[in-house]
Amino acid sequence: MPDLDFQIETAEVVAHAAVPTLAFRLRIHAGGPERISAVFLRCQIQIEPPRRTYDESEQKRLLDLFGAPARWGHTLRPMLWTHAMVPAPAFESTTVVDIPVACTFDFNAAATKYFYGLEGGEIPLCFLFSGTVFYDAGGSVQAAQIPWDKEARYRLAVRVWREMMNMYYPNSACLFLHRDVFDRLYEYKMREGIATFEDALDRILPAPKQRAAR
Numbered sequence: 001m002p003d004l005d006f007q008i009e010t011a012e013v014v015a016h017a018a019v020p021t022l023a024f025r026l027r028i029h030a031g032g033p034e035r036i037s038a039v040f041l042r043c044q045i046q047i048e049p050p051r052r053t054y055d056e057s058e059q060k061r062l063l064d065l066f067g068a069p070a071r072w073g074h075t076l077r078p079m080l081w082t083h084a085m086v087p088a089p090a091f092e093s094t095t096v097v098d099i100p101v102a103c104t105f106d107f108n109a110a111a112t113k114y115f116y117g118l119e120g121g122e123i124p125l126c127f128l129f130s131g132t133v134f135y136d137a138g139g140s141v142q143a144a145q146i147p148w149d150k151e152a153r154y155r156l157a158v159r160v161w162r163e164m165m166n167m168y169y170p171n172s173a174c175l176f177l178h179r180d181v182f183d184r185l186y187e188y189k190m191r192e193g194i195a196t197f198e199d200a201l202d203r204i205l206p207a208p209k210q211r212a213a214r
Contacts, residue, residue: 001144002135003031004039008127008154013164014100020168022161024099024127024154028088030135036095037134037141039088043099044128045081047114048153051124061117065110078126081111099127103161105169106176115161122155 007027014021030036054062059069066075081101088097106112115123129150134143177185189200 001032001142002034002036002133004129004133004146004150005029005031006127006129006150006152008099008125008152009096011154011156011160013160013167015167017100017102020103020105020164022101022103022156022164024101025096026086026099026127026152027094027096028091029094030091034135034137036088036091037136038090039086039131039133039146041086041088041129041131041146043084043086044130045084045101046078046126046128047081047111048078048124048126049076049114050078052121055119058117058119061119062114065113065117079110079114081125103164105165108176115158118158120158122157123161125154125156127152127154 005028007029009025009027011022011024014023028039049066054069066072084099084101086097086099088095104112107116128148129146129152130148131146132143133146134141136142185197185200188194188204189197192200192203194200194203
């Protein structure tokens with residue numbers, strides 16, 4: 001039975017997709033003499049916040065997600081990002097396939113809050129693999145399950161995520177509201193004769209404090 005190993009080599013922004021999408025380039029190595037007929041791969045992608053450091057500004061931006069830094073020893077835990085399904089065609093020894101990952105800009109999602117809270121550096125990711133491998137065994141095709149302990153780690157540059165979001169949402173961000181909150185905002189906008197929702201929020205929110213001159 002072949003022993004598969006997995007390695008994430010690169011991550012690139014997919015241009016012109018229906019939603020913001022990253023393509024992770026996955027290399028699959030097949031140990032053993034068997035020719036691989038096909039692989040149907042399931043992938044769970046986790047974010048591993050404990051595997052990087054955070055400056056003071058990032059700690060403030062992540063307050064909503066992890067609480068005060070004094071509690072991070074308990075709250076900074078791996079979190080699920082997403083799942084993906086990846087087919088791989090027949091190959092011998094090694095092959096490369098893409099893992100397409102759709103990225104939401106919904107700030108109700110923990111992953112988006114985390115990505116947005118980082119100002120630079122890298123995002124530590126863990127790819128956990130399972131699924132089925134089909135291989136040629138003496139002229140007949142056999143199937144075997146991929147062990148649950150197969151994984152690969154990758155550090156995604158924060159700039160790649162930001163470049164993707166700027167490509168799909170230039171100078172913008174998405175915010176989903178409960179219907180009753182939206183209705184109240186809409187009524188306020190209409191009642192005050194405000195042209196856009198952005199102008200309505202700008203009028204409601206306090207102006208940022210100006211730094212005192214030194």
